[in-house]
Amino acid sequence: MDEMHDLSLISQRLAEYSCNDSARNQMIEARFKLDAVLPSQCRVTFKIALYISQWIHKVEELIYAQGLIHRNVLLQEALRQSHDDHDHELQSRRIWQTKANGLEKNLASLRKSMDSNPFVFVVIDGDGAIFQEALLKKGAEGGAEASYLLRKEIESYVTEAYPEVVSEDWNIIGQVFLNMDGLAKKLHTSGIIPFTTTERTLIEFGRGFGRAQPLFSFIDVGAGKESADHKIREVLRIMRKASNSHRIVFKSVFMSENLLDRVQRPTTTSTPLPLSTPTTAIPPSAIPSPGPSHVVSTSSSALLQSATAVPTRVSSPPSSGSQTPMSTVPPLTRVSTAPKPIDVFSKKKTTLPKHYLMNADGQRIDEPLPKVDPAVENGFNMRIVGLGRKFCNNHHLHGKCNYPGCNYIHGNKLSASEMIL
Numbered sequence: 001m002d003e004m005h006d007l008s009l010i011s012q013r014l015a016e017y018s019c020n021d022s023a024r025n026q027m028i029e030a031r032f033k034l035d036a037v038l039p040s041q042c043r044v045t046f047k048i049a050l051y052i053s054q055w056i057h058k059v060e061e062l063i064y065a066q067g068l069i070h071r072n073v074l075l076q077e078a079l080r081q082s083h084d085d086h087d088h089e090l091q092s093r094r095i096w097q098t099k100a101n102g103l104e105k106n107l108a109s110l111r112k113s114m115d116s117n118p119f120v121f122v123v124i125d126g127d128g129a130i131f132q133e134a135l136l137k138k139g140a141e142g143g144a145e146a147s148y149l150l151r152k153e154i155e156s157y158v159t160e161a162y163p164e165v166v167s168e169d170w171n172i173i174g175q176v177f178l179n180m181d182g183l184a185k186k187l188h189t190s191g192i193i194p195f196t197t198t199e200r201t202l203i204e205f206g207r208g209f210g211r212a213q214p215l216f217s218f219i220d221v222g223a224g225k226e227s228a229d230h231k232i233r234e235v236l237r238i239m240r241k242a243s244n245s246h247r248i249v250f251k252s253v254f255m256s257e258n259l260l261d262r263v264q265r266p267t268t269t270s271t272p273l274p275l276s277t278p279t280t281a282i283p284p285s286a287i288p289s290p291g292p293s294h295v296v297s298t299s300s301s302a303l304l305q306s307a308t309a310v311p312t313r314v315s316s317p318p319s320s321g322s323q324t325p326m327s328t329v330p331p332l333t334r335v336s337t338a339p340k341p342i343d344v345f346s347k348k349k350t351t352l353p354k355h356y357l358m359n360a361d362g363q364r365i366d367e368p369l370p371k372v373d374p375a376v377e378n379g380f381n382m383r384i385v386g387l388g389r390k391f392c393n394n395h396h397l398h399g400k401c402n403y404p405g406c407n408y409i410h411g412n413k414l415s416a417s418e419m420i421l
Helices: 002-035 039-115 132-136 138-163 180-189 201-213 227-240 374-387 393-398
Strands: 119-125 171-177 216-220 245-251 295-298
Touching: 002 039, 119 138, 119 227, 132 138, 132 171, 132 201, 138 216, 171 227, 180 201, 180 295, 201 216
Parallel strands: 119 171, 119 245, 171 216, 245 295
Antiparallel strands: none
16 A cells, blocks of 8 residues: 555655646746846846746656655665565474474374373272172182173273274273182181181182183282272372273272262263262262263172172271261263173172271261251351340250350250261
8 A cells, every 4th residue: 555655645746747847948948038028137137036946847757766765775675574574484383383293193103102002990899899609609600700701891891982983902901909808707707708718708809800801800909998008099090190091990789978079070971881880989079070081880780799798898807986987979870771780799789888088198077067058057156146145056966955054055956067067
């Protein structure tokens, strides 16, 4: 637009020059005509005026030419800057294109590495998930059979979870963590399998379980309430970071609140095993943000059972302190046309276990109090204002007030929602 404007001004100025030249020529012609009739003194005055007019005209032309030169210098500088900017942008684009090509190669290499030797990692909390009694009684033979059937169920599950890829060549790693001696004694006490100096059926079962599948293990973690939890938590933490770990399946009839506190997993639980049914599990709000691996927590399945006669956790006596039942989550359901899975394990139900909370350093912490209902709180405060007295802590909290002259409110016991105020 600036160049067009300059051309328009130049054209206008040239037209003015043309008009001025015509006027000057007319003046020259008029001068020759006047020379014949005007006296010499008048002719001299007229010539001086004509020279002055010509000089002014030349000065104006010079000023305009200088303006054009200055404008041309500015345009040349702007053009040079535009060329420099273009060269810089071209160089920058080449640099970023080179980086993008390198990142694409790295991404392709990473994907190739992730697709090479893929595996599925299965973790079972053996203290809470008890195998079927019929298999346990067979000893080593039952362990081998359970290992085979468990692998078949996992293969079926993986095939359905990843229909777009060929998963037949995926490795399946299975680990069962349990307190071997403690569980064996409880099973012996319950009359399920013997545990004597000559017969150690559970140990034979574990050996058969591990021998039947080279990547399956039956691991004794010893006594201790958090022994299995600690092992499972650390194993999941490592496996979660494995780039070629396509699926992590975690099985436990119960879980302590801090079991997965340092294991990232999806907030929305991935597709569970085809056999899943709901039992006690960690509340979803206690689960951290998602990580690179898929951690599937299957609370119960037809492959694993919880026992009523057998405790859900075999361990040393827990430390004293208040304990509360574990919360539950809604059942995870899925519509599937897969054939009905084989029932490998028994169907005994378990009672809800008790627990206490611990932080990452293994120190016990108190559970958070329930949220206060604003309506209940307002009504409670109105009662205190209306009666002009507060409620007696001994009467409402301990159930008895030993002070006959107590001036605080006794009466009917407060409701559960009022007790937390």
